[in-house]
Amino acid sequence: MISQSRMPPGQDDQPLQAWHPLTQQQLFRGLLHSFSYPGRVVRVGQPQPLFSALATLVDQGLPLADPGRLLSKLFLRRLGCQVTPPEEAAFIVCEGHKAPDFTPRLGSLESPETGATLLVSVNAFTGGKRYRLRGPGIADTTLLEIDGLDDAWIKAHQRWRSHYPMGADMLLVSGDSWVALPRTLTIMEEIR
């Protein structure tokens, strides 16, 4: 049984509006902007960015993993997806404060697009550790502050991309915004 306190509020009240074609279009453009310009904090403009992102990207036939049991049965039913272990999933919902205890799908050399997308909830994009990001979508380098993300995530992200083009892509979610960390990024912790 899932304790109510650990369940992020709002997913069952997530208005069905998130599945409206025009809302999905706006949400997708937000995601497109985030993945095009990694490391930028993009405000979502819809309540509950994690659920909004899932509603925009996931539908039936796609395996989704929810190892931390963050999603309610009703929300999963609305998504219509299959629930699988994280090793087999195309989308994985994770909590940032817990280190990853799995290796996601990284794709193959011929088909790297089968690498998973991880949606990771963190506390905030201010305070916390500072990371310097470099890669496509960033003119030179950029700084990103993440509060509530276990160190192991960044190490794992970098380890997963060591056989590029294989790798996994991450979308960090907090409050009303999200930040994309595609597999192309080199991420280094910046000591203050």
Next chain:
Amino acid sequence: MNSSYELPLDEADYNFGFLDEYAKREIRRAILKSICIPGYQTPYASREMPMGRGFGTGGLQLTLSLAGPDDVLKVIDQGSDDSVNAVNLRQFVSLTCPGLTTTTHTSDATIIQSRHRIPEQPLNESQVLVLQVPYPDALVVVEPSEARRKAMHGEGDYSRLLTKLYEDIVKFREITISHRYPTRINGHYVIDPSPIPRYDVPQLNQSPALTLFGAGREKKIYAVPPYTNATPLAFDDVPFRTEDFHDDRGERIACARCGSTRSFLDELPLADGSKRWQCSDTDYCDQQLQLKSGTLTGARQ
């Protein structure tokens, strides 16, 4: 398309953007993965569109998955807003996306769908360029098997393509690829940048705008993200060069209409056998004319 033609909205109740939401979601997932793996040809289930494959259905599906009622769309074909392909696609998108506005001005557009050209005017971060692609794979000239091409792409093995370019130089003293020039993205994948002229290839390099490529018939989507290296394949001693618009006396040919000497020119044969050169980008040409007339009226006052 017949200008009086209308979609039978009353009977059919088409979804916003014509495609159903499952189709859009699948295309959107493919777009995001193609941004995460710059230059990789992400497969997707290209939908039947109410026009033949080869008329820009790949670009159209991208545009329809991106567009919303707040967007401003520009569609060009060979640089022109007024050619048949551009007019039809623009009309189709505005019929199926109520609220969306269209423009011919590059600077006003949020989505630019293009066939065979990148606009002269540099794009900015609020714009997305969608290119229609007939043949997405640059390796198709050296390897017929797609399974083997996928392995070659994954390994970044472009030796046979480079050999082809080398053989061109040996035979013709020039790389004979005039358009669809193979271009390496972010140091890994080599893409076919769609049939844009060589002149446009440097515009992909470190562009502030996202560029998406859609091949409807070949069912592939790929991307050059913003601020990403796009390097045309070349050799140390034979550098990449673009189209040369200099005449026999070594002077840069100017557009016969606006007089610009900084644009990509189309060669127009005239009835008397002579030639005339004119900007291929009609919006750019019009802007130059307006600038000129603006300064002229200013001088008169």
